[in-house]
């Protein structure tokens with residue numbers, strides 16, 4: 096008997112090691128318990144899998160290519176493959192999860208979908224699948240974020256969703272989450288809450304990881320076709336809440352020869368006070384319904400994170416990732432705003448691919464993983480995490496850069 100349940104599956108209470116669980120108000124117990132008791136039976140039902148797989152294929156455009164990046168490989172002196180989640184419908188991996196959850200909601204008999212969104216990417220992915228199924232969609236979004244993310248607000252509206260501003264507190268993601276939870280408490284029977292990453296109370300982290308695990312399922316057979324082996328030496332992914340990383344790592348979690356590398360956003364620098372490098376700065380705490388690592392003050396107040404990429408601008412990390420960090424199964428590095436920008440421009444010029452700013456953090460870490468790295472990393476790089484000329488390095492390119500053009504234009508001094 097191997098210890099195969101350690102990383103891929105939390106225990107019955109939803110714990111990965113010390114992290115996870117379900118810390119929720121009494122009034123949500125019924126909803127979360129309904130989900131917990133049914134989700135595995137529903138998602139592994141043959142008819143569910145058939146519809147899920149067919150939508151991933153025909154609607155989302157899967158399998159996404161695994162692309163050997165020849166010029167990037169030459170630059171870093173190793174073999175680099177890009178997992179092209181940027182080619183998914185809606186431009187990122189998020190739709191894998193929202194397709195899964197809309198099918199689940201349908202089977203639970205839910206007629207109404209709620210979600211919260213920060214930058215609007217998860218809101219768009221949710222509005223998309225609600226349109227697909229003709230289901231009512233309510234997206235809560237901080238008033239400040241609505242101003243900052245006008246194109247995504249317009250997309251959600253065009254897709255038929257209702258966007259409700261959260262006007263309390265800092266008027267950002269945290270307040271939108273509170274509003275969504277309040278809505279769910281008030282509508283426990285007919286409403287499903289679609290969470291967008293491997294965060295939230297059990298069973299969300301496990302459920303979202305399972306929906307996103309299609310990423311590593313494909314990487315295995317695609318690598319086998321290209322190299323003769325299903326196993327890479329390294330898998331790299333950026334981490335906001337951690338869903339693209341969980342999906343890219345999933346089928347390698349129990350393969351100890353595969354080095355898993357998660358890259359967080361260091362913002363202006365890990366210790367600058369403007370950062371989102373949760374594993375470097377966080378302490379155990381409860382955020383959004385589960386116990387994990389959280390950026391917080393001495394007295395437990397959540398610290399406002401900062402990153403140039405909206406998708407990584409989150410003060411926590413999913414419990415699976417906290418466990419990967421705590422147990423050292425994963426190496427956790429970080430890249431600054433500036434390093435991510437540099438990596439985005441480099442990929443554009445070297446491979447003709449404009450990546451999302453989030454994904455650019457994963458690309459930036461290639462600098463630190465070279466045998467002789469000219470650029471020191473702020474987070475220590477374990478010696479065995481470095482690659483060689485014979486390594487097979489898979490980078491999860493979680494999304495495309497269209498949504499980030501305003502930031503890229505500013506960096507190029509184009510107004």
Ligand SMILES: *Cc1c(COP(=O)(O)O)cnc(C)c1O
Pocket residue numbers: 187188189216217291292293333334335336337338339340406407451453454493494495
């Ligand atoms: C939302 C987003 C992320 C961060 O979310 P995870 O749950 O950590 O994957 C990363 N990349 C892109 C392109 C995103 O849209």
